[in-house]
Amino acid sequence: MVSFKRLIALASVVTGVLSQSVAYTDSGINFQGIFETTHGIQYGFVFPPTTATGATAQEFIGEIIVPVVNQWVGLAFGGQMADNLLMVAWPNANNIVFSPRYATGYIQPTPYAGPTVTTLESSVNSTYWKWIFRCQNCTTWDGGSMDTNGGPVFAWVIGLSPVFTPSSPASDFNEHDDFGFWGEITADAHDPNYASYLNIGSSTTTSKSSTTTSKSSTTTSKSSTTTTTTTTTTTSSTKTTTSTTSTTTTPLTSPTPYDYIIIGGGPGGLVSADRLSAAGKKVLLVERGGPSTGETGGTDVPPWANGTSLTRFDIPGEFQAMFSGNTYWFCKDVNSFAGCLVGGGSSINGGLYWYPTDADYSAANGWPTSWTNNFNTYTALLKNRLPSTDNPSPDGIRYLEQTYPVMQSILNPMGYQAGTINNNPNFKDHVYGYSAYNFQEGKRWGPVATYFRTAKTRPNFSYAYWTYATSIARNGSLITGVQTNNTALGPNGFIPLTPKGRVILSAGSFGSPRILFQSGIGPLDQIQLVAANPTAAPFLPPQSQWLTTLPVGYNVQDNPSINLMFTHPSIDAYDNWAPILDDPRPADAAQYLKSQTGVFAGSSPKVNFWQALGGPDGKTRYMQGTVRPGFDSVTTAYPYNASQVFSITVYLSTGVTSRGRIGISSSQLGASILTNPWFTDPNDKATLVNGLQQIINSAKNVPQLTLITPDNTTTLQDYVDNYPPTSLNSNHWVGANSIGKVVDSNLLVNGTSNLFIVDASVIPSLATGNPQGLVMAVAEQGIANILALAGGP
Ligand SMILES: Cc1cc2nc3c(=O)[nH]c(=O)nc-3n(C[C@H](O)[C@H](O)[C@H](O)COP(=O)(O)OP(=O)(O)OC[C@H]3O[C@@H](n4cnc5c(N)ncnc54)[C@H](O)[C@@H]3O)c2cc1C
Ligand SMILES: *[C@@H]1O[C@H](CO)[C@@H](O)[C@H](O)[C@H]1NC(C)=O
Ligand SMILES: *[C@@H]1O[C@H](CO)[C@@H](O)[C@H](O)[C@H]1NC(C)=O
Ligand SMILES: *[C@@H]1O[C@H](CO)[C@@H](O)[C@H](O)[C@H]1NC(C)=O
Ligand SMILES: *[C@@H]1O[C@H](CO)[C@@H](O)[C@H](O)[C@H]1NC(C)=O
Ligand SMILES: *[C@@H]1O[C@H](CO)[C@@H](O)[C@H](O)[C@H]1NC(C)=O
Ligand SMILES: *[C@@H]1O[C@H](CO)[C@@H](O)[C@H](O)[C@H]1NC(C)=O
Ligand SMILES: *[C@@H]1O[C@H](CO)[C@@H](O)[C@H](O)[C@H]1NC(C)=O
Ligand SMILES: *[C@@H]1O[C@H](CO)[C@@H](O)[C@H](O)[C@H]1NC(C)=O
Ligand SMILES: CC(=O)N[C@H]1CO[C@H](CO)[C@@H](O)[C@@H]1O
Numbered sequence: 001m002v003s004f005k006r007l008i009a010l011a012s013v014v015t016g017v018l019s020q021s022v023a024y025t026d027s028g029i030n031f032q033g034i035f036e037t038t039h040g041i042q043y044g045f046v047f048p049p050t051t052a053t054g055a056t057a058q059e060f061i062g063e064i065i066v067p068v069v070n071q072w073v074g075l076a077f078g079g080q081m082a083d084n085l086l087m088v089a090w091p092n093a094n095n096i097v098f099s100p101r102y103a104t105g106y107i108q109p110t111p112y113a114g115p116t117v118t119t120l121e122s123s124v125n126s127t128y129w130k131w132i133f134r135c136q137n138c139t140t141w142d143g144g145s146m147d148t149n150g151g152p153v154f155a156w157v158i159g160l161s162p163v164f165t166p167s168s169p170a171s172d173f174n175e176h177d178d179f180g181f182w183g184e185i186t187a188d189a190h191d192p193n194y195a196s197y198l199n200i201g202s203s204t205t206t207s208k209s210s211t212t213t214s215k216s217s218t219t220t221s222k223s224s225t226t227t228t229t230t231t232t233t234t235t236s237s238t239k240t241t242t243s244t245t246s247t248t249t250t251p252l253t254s255p256t257p258y259d260y261i262i263i264g265g266g267p268g269g270l271v272s273a274d275r276l277s278a279a280g281k282k283v284l285l286v287e288r289g290g291p292s293t294g295e296t297g298g299t300d301v302p303p304w305a306n307g308t309s310l311t312r313f314d315i316p317g318e319f320q321a322m323f324s325g326n327t328y329w330f331c332k333d334v335n336s337f338a339g340c341l342v343g344g345g346s347s348i349n350g351g352l353y354w355y356p357t358d359a360d361y362s363a364a365n366g367w368p369t370s371w372t373n374n375f376n377t378y379t380a381l382l383k384n385r386l387p388s389t390d391n392p393s394p395d396g397i398r399y400l401e402q403t404y405p406v407m408q409s410i411l412n413p414m415g416y417q418a419g420t421i422n423n424n425p426n427f428k429d430h431v432y433g434y435s436a437y438n439f440q441e442g443k444r445w446g447p448v449a450t451y452f453r454t455a456k457t458r459p460n461f462s463y464a465y466w467t468y469a470t471s472i473a474r475n476g477s478l479i480t481g482v483q484t485n486n487t488a489l490g491p492n493g494f495i496p497l498t499p500k501g502r503v504i505l506s507a508g509s510f511g512s513p514r515i516l517f518q519s520g521i522g523p524l525d526q527i528q529l530v531a532a533n534p535t536a537a538p539f540l541p542p543q544s545q546w547l548t549t550l551p552v553g554y555n556v557q558d559n560p561s562i563n564l565m566f567t568h569p570s571i572d573a574y575d576n577w578a579p580i581l582d583d584p585r586p587a588d589a590a591q592y593l594k595s596q597t598g599v600f601a602g603s604s605p606k607v608n609f610w611q612a613l614g615g616p617d618g619k620t621r622y623m624q625g626t627v628r629p630g631f632d633s634v635t636t637a638y639p640y641n642a643s644q645v646f647s648i649t650v651y652l653s654t655g656v657t658s659r660g661r662i663g664i665s666s667s668q669l670g671a672s673i674l675t676n677p678w679f680t681d682p683n684d685k686a687t688l689v690n691g692l693q694q695i696i697n698s699a700k701n702v703p704q705l706t707l708i709t710p711d712n713t714t715t716l717q718d719y720v721d722n723y724p725p726t727s728l729n730s731n732h733w734v735g736a737n738s739i740g741k742v743v744d745s746n747l748l749v750n751g752t753s754n755l756f757i758v759d760a761s762v763i764p765s766l767a768t769g770n771p772q773g774l775v776m777a778v779a780e781q782g783i784a785n786i787l788a789l790a791g792g793p
Contacts, residue, residue: 019182021044021182021185024042026042026044027063029132029197029200032186032189039069039178043154044063045184047191048060048195057139058139060148061198062087064131066130068127070159070160071161071162072159072163074088074157074158075087075154075156078144078153080155081155083103085112086101087101087115088101091124096119096124097166099111099169099170100113100114108668108670111169115136116135117134117135118133151186152184153183154181157179159173159174159176164333167485168535172333173332255490257498259282259793260281260283260502261283261502262285263469263504263505263511263512263515264288265342265344265463267776268344269344269506269759270448271779272506273451273452274450274454275783275787276783284463285455285461286464286468286484287463288467289329290466291465292343292347293343294314305589315592315600316601316602317602317603319350320577333669334670334672335665335673336673338511342465346444347444349770350770351439352770353386353422353438354425354773354774355425355777356774357425359654365764368740371745375777375781378780378784379780381780388773390422390433390434391434393442393601394596395595400629401606403627403628403646406570406571410698414698416432416609417430418432430611431609432608442592442595442597470483470536471519471536471540472519478753479752479753481495482494482495483539497754501754503755505749505757505759508760509734509736510672512757512759514664518539520540521547522547522553523553525663530669532667547752550749551741551742552663552737553674553736554659555764556659556660557733557735557766558678558732558733558766559651559656560651560656560684561651561729562650562692563631563727564707564710566646566647566705567644567706567708568644568705569644569704571646573630573631573643573644574604575643605627607626608626608769611623611691613687621655622653622768623652624768624770625649625650626651628647635710635711638708651730654767658679659735660680662674678729685720689716732771734761737749738762738764739764740764747785748786756786758779758782759779
């Protein structure tokens with residue numbers, strides 16, 4: 001979640017020692033401003049003569065000249081963030097996108113109607129972006145005003161990471177990376193030539209995009225002669241790598257139509273891409289993020305692997321480092337973890353990989369009989385393409401496995417048996433084993449190194465990174481194409497289908513519902529939020545075509561999970577994984593670089609176990625345990641040895657009855673959890689507490705084993721009752737577009753003739769284990785159904 005706390009932190013300690021604006025001239029305008037030296041940014045303002053009255057007295061001209069490393073700049077005309085008029089701007093291709101904002105607290109500021117902002121001059125080159133703007137109705141705002149004839153405090157903020165949707169003035173962004181204040185001497189900033197400055201746009205060569213007046217934050221629109229190519233869609237013969245920007249002078253007039261357009265390159269989308277292209281269809285995959293592993297063009301190599309193509313996404317042992325630093329791989333407009341890069345969740349997850357069970361496809365779990373009866377064929381296809389391993393180091397040696405014997409001494413007395421879990425997927429009661437992964441050759445493997453790899457060899461398959469699909473264009477039930485932000489793929493980013501073409505939505509549990517809402521499909525309250533967004537609203541179909549009966553976003557499940565933390569003298573907590581990116585244990589790093597073996601060939605989970613539990617309501621629910629050295633947040637009153645801590649994450653899986661809702665939280669369209677799906681049924685909580693208590697009871701008999709969280713001053717029930725709800729999140733979301741509710745047994749969206757969903761969101765109930773294996777098996781079966789369905793290309 002993005003917080004916006006830093007600016008207030010300094011605002012409250014500001015003293016009189018502020019830098020003061022000075023006079024300078026640029027573009028023929030006499031400004032009062034400051035040159036801020038840390039980031040090398042020029043800020044300047046000029047006001048109408050003090051004799052001005054009425055509306056003219058309430059405007060000014062501003063300028064920012066910004067080195068390109070700064071992705072966006074914000075101005076606060078009241079010297080602090082909350083309850084003040086803010087102005088945010090950033091470059092997008094050759095234009096400056098700008099947006100007046102307002103925030104009532106230290107949260108994401110939202111677009112603010114009132115000011116009329118006009119670009120007078122703008123330019124973007126390889127070193128700077130520059131924007132001179134007229135700001136009318138900008139000297140007063142809700143609850144405040146600026147002193148236009150004194151020395152008010154202005155604040156600046158800068159962001160070093162791009163805003164989330166650069167083309168959209170309403171885009172969200174991360175919290176600023178730096179901020180500061182100055183005294184703007186407005187008393188010295190009034191210029192008799194002010195009126196003439198308003199004409200500079202027409203006389204400057206750098207500003208083609210000026211003069212369109214923008215009320216309520218729409219950017220000035222420009223002719224279509226500039227095409228920003230963030231990625232080139234290619235066939236496999238010329239591989240797309242990372243973003244390059246080029247400018248062409250001819251508009252793209254005839255875009256390529258596709259038989260199948262797949263939105264999203266996660267496990268669902270990549271299986272789809274491979275199977276559809278193998279069937280001879282002309283396929284385009286659009287992915288909003290960029291490359292991940294070295295094979296996909298990724299270059300994010302940890303310093304200790306410098307000089308290799310082993311990125312942090314390739315090296316399984318870097319998993320725990322996914323949660324700190326600049327986590328650009330997570331979708332910033334989703335308030336739960338979601339991978340926004342090729343491979344989706346499979347490129348950033350723990351790699352735990354379970355073959356589906358009979359129960360996973362049962363009628364009780366919501367599956368139609370056509371799936372229940374046939375799934376083994378498709379699970380076999382998956383196992384063939386992507387076998388699992390519970391011994392990921394290619395030298396055959398198990399590393400960092402000290403938790404295994406400790407777990408044996410807890411679980412054996414409970415009647416558990418050891419096994420190779422994926423050799424008998426249906427045996428999930430009182431069983432434990434080494435964790436199984438979808439890693440191979442000591443590297444993260446998954447759908448990227450299998451399905452995507454083969455799809456890319458086919459001339460009929462194309463893909464584009466950095467391409468954000470906003471909506472699906474349709475005329476009634478017929479889908480006609482996909483609206484994206486990639487103008488290289490079609491005019492204004494619109495990509496058409498061939499006459500019988502189809503769209504496969506694989507944007508994941510949060511992404512797919514949002515695209516449906518933006519296409520006028522889903523509950524009315526969600527579509528109305530889209531209609532209230534000035535950028536998205538124009539792409540909605542007419543209201544008469546909204547499909548509001550489908551329960552998109554409802555029925556979602558995620559495993560509730562609770563951590564237990566123990567110490568035992570045999571455990572190596574691996575420094576709690578803290579140094580793995582910057583300063584790993586030298587021998588382990590050297591071993592991995594030499595032969596991709598050792599600790600770094602596996603991720604942090606080491607042992608998994610399952611048990612069936614009866615609930616107070618008479619229903620059976622399964623408990624899954626995932627054991628790893630290290631810990632999250634230990635809460636104990638007693639001293640403990642952090643080098644000896646391990647964690648058991650205990651999940652409730654198949655049989656969970658609680659359900660929640662996901663959707664978009666506001667007209668800013670951020671995807672969020674609207675109703676938490678954990679423990680809405682008290683029987684789920686009671687069942688999980690029962691399972692946890694059984695583990696704790698058995699652990700008491702293991703010599704030298706100490707439960708440190710919850711410790712002996714906290715009852716288990718209190719620990720669970722007070723567990724922070726968001727910590728119950730397991731990132732295993734399913735159900736938002738459940739089969740039988742939103743899609744039919746061919747995964748066709750009810751009420752459309754050619755829109756299908758192939759991702760975790762169609763799975764109607766939680767799997768017995770972590771879900772990515774089920775997601776890919778479902779994609780195998782779904783694509784077979786879709787190819788067999790009449791009427792397609
Ligand atoms: C931190 C974490 C750890 C996890 N650990 C495990 C684990 O160990 N084992 C396991 O089995 N499961 C795990 N999971 C869950 C698993 O990763 C997901 O169930 C799985 O990735 C879902 O696949 P999907 O294809 O439905 O969606 P995703 O993997 O979410 O893929 C969706 C893709 O669509 C793209 N996209 C989204 N919106 C758009 C758009 N508008 N335009 C274009 N592209 C778009 C995204 O960038 C992404 O690439 C974990 C998940 C997380 C987040
Ligand atoms: C000026 O802005 C305020 C909000 O700050 C708004 O209420 C008012 O309608 C605007 N006036 C004009 C003329 O646009
Ligand atoms: C880039 O833009 C800046 C700001 O307008 C200008 O000072 C600089 O000369 C420009 N550089 C080039 C190479 O055009
Ligand atoms: C499209 O959106 C994606 C995701 O937000 C972004 O990375 C990319 O830069 C955008 N492309 C353009 C051309 O704006
Ligand atoms: C990686 O190696 C290159 C060339 O040897 C060097 O220039 C660079 O500074 C190194 N980067 C890091 C992060 O060590
Ligand atoms: C929409 O479809 C109808 C037939 O169902 C057709 O008559 C109409 O021309 C289509 N509209 C557009 C804009 O394609
Ligand atoms: C903590 O554990 C480590 C690893 O087992 C051990 O080397 C160290 O001596 C322990 N420290 C204390 C104070 O017991
Ligand atoms: C509680 O745990 C602490 C630390 O492990 C231990 O010293 C203490 O004796 C325990 N108290 C009881 C009542 O078990
Ligand atoms: C599709 O929607 C119609 C009308 O709302 C409904 O009658 C039908 O049962 C739905 N089909 C499925 C598979 O949900
Ligand atoms: C549907 C489609 O575009 N098929 C093409 C796949 O690629 C082969 C070889 O390039 C073409 O001959 C097909 O027309």
